[in-house]
Amino acid sequence: MECPKCGHAQAGEQECERCGVIFSRLQKKEQDKDLPDDVEREPLAVAPTKTWPGLGGWLFAMVVGLLAGWYVFAPPQQQTVPDAGQPAVFSQESGSEERGARQPALPQTTMAQPQIAEGLAGKLAAAFPAGNPLEHARNATVFIKTPWGSGSGFFVTPNGYIITNRHVVEFDAAQLKEFKGKADKLANDLERDRRNREVLQKQLAGIRDPGVRRQVEEELQRRQEAYEKYSAMHKEIVGQLQRIERSSWSSDITVVLIDGSELPVQSLKMSDRTDLALLSVDCYNAPFIQAITDSRRFGQGQKVYSIGSPMGLRHTVTGGIISGYREHKGRKFIQTDAPINPGNSGGPLIDEQGGLIGINTMVLRDAQGIGFAVPFEEVKTEFGQYLGAL
Numbered sequence: 001m002e003c004p005k006c007g008h009a010q011a012g013e014q015e016c017e018r019c020g021v022i023f024s025r026l027q028k029k030e031q032d033k034d035l036p037d038d039v040e041r042e043p044l045a046v047a048p049t050k051t052w053p054g055l056g057g058w059l060f061a062m063v064v065g066l067l068a069g070w071y072v073f074a075p076p077q078q079q080t081v082p083d084a085g086q087p088a089v090f091s092q093e094s095g096s097e098e099r100g101a102r103q104p105a106l107p108q109t110t111m112a113q114p115q116i117a118e119g120l121a122g123k124l125a126a127a128f129p130a131g132n133p134l135e136h137a138r139n140a141t142v143f144i145k146t147p148w149g150s151g152s153g154f155f156v157t158p159n160g161y162i163i164t165n166r167h168v169v170e171f172d173a174a175q176l177k178e179f180k181g182k183a184d185k186l187a188n189d190l191e192r193d194r195r196n197r198e199v200l201q202k203q204l205a206g207i208r209d210p211g212v213r214r215q216v217e218e219e220l221q222r223r224q225e226a227y228e229k230y231s232a233m234h235k236e237i238v239g240q241l242q243r244i245e246r247s248s249w250s251s252d253i254t255v256v257l258i259d260g261s262e263l264p265v266q267s268l269k270m271s272d273r274t275d276l277a278l279l280s281v282d283c284y285n286a287p288f289i290q291a292i293t294d295s296r297r298f299g300q301g302q303k304v305y306s307i308g309s310p311m312g313l314r315h316t317v318t319g320g321i322i323s324g325y326r327e328h329k330g331r332k333f334i335q336t337d338a339p340i341n342p343g344n345s346g347g348p349l350i351d352e353q354g355g356l357i358g359i360n361t362m363v364l365r366d367a368q369g370i371g372f373a374v375p376f377e378e379v380k381t382e383f384g385q386y387l388g389a390l
Helices: 023-033 055-073 119-127 133-140 173-204 210-246 376-387
Strands: 141-146 149-155 161-164 254-256 262-264 267-270 277-280 303-308 316-328 331-336 348-350 356-363 371-375
Touching: 119 133, 133 141, 133 149, 133 303, 133 348, 149 303, 161 376, 173 210, 277 376, 303 356, 331 356, 331 376, 356 376, 371 376
Parallel strands: none
Antiparallel strands: 141 149, 141 254, 149 161, 161 277, 254 262, 267 277, 303 316, 303 348, 316 331, 331 371, 348 356, 356 371
């Protein structure tokens, strides 16, 4: 075939080997010259890329090699490091899969590990898991045994300080005097009954009527049973009085934890002004109740909970509301209808988040749903020098 442009004769029919013209494109161009200007022309077909032999191919290979070398050995582009407090953002459109691209070092993220409580808190949590704030406060509440009774208390610091009522750890002198008076009266009543029974026993020997004799014998039997009952009661009271008079807080007051383990008291401080006492035990990392420093921010109707050991039922949780705020003899009290029964004295009054509001102390006799707690502010006033900043 002869090239219509340069006249070179060749076997190929697509492209001239001398001048490089594409025969089909040249023919199309000649045809378009003969068409009117208002006729739309078809686009030219794109021929496949030619592989250039000789010098042209060598130049092409050299250019490709230079570009590849620059890409591999060029210094990486500096990237801006995000602030430590912000997550790093990387564009997904960047060539992260390209060869030789240096990836910036990602910051090492430390996953927050769940804190496992140590010491006493860990021991109690393992036996009595705390699934909510109230159960955590329950684990921090203790049962206090004394020679004259029992009460409640709670850890207020992790190093073993416990708050309770003074009347729980100290038998009131006036009450002790009253207790002795009742014991003496019972002893006199027992002695008088003994003498009366002796007289009746002598009279029985002279009674001849069988019916009357049977009645006197039944009366003597009834009095004998009553005497034995009250004589045993008097003996127990006298023994308790002796234990109270000889008692020492260092040896006779015991702190009982929720798991039943017992701890001796290491120190005891009592308030001269309020019904509060501070004692300590030797322990490490005790569970404690976080104090709310201003109890008056809780209005009437606020839901509260009381924890203690009413009637010996240890670590009982009961609920109620704040009924009001009262003052008596210059001292402030929180009124609540949360049950405060014997054994609850000294226990915590807390909110729904387990925050300490006050210390349960007393109820009105012959009334229901009227109890009182000492605000925690009084604890800071009385024992702040020992407890530090709470």
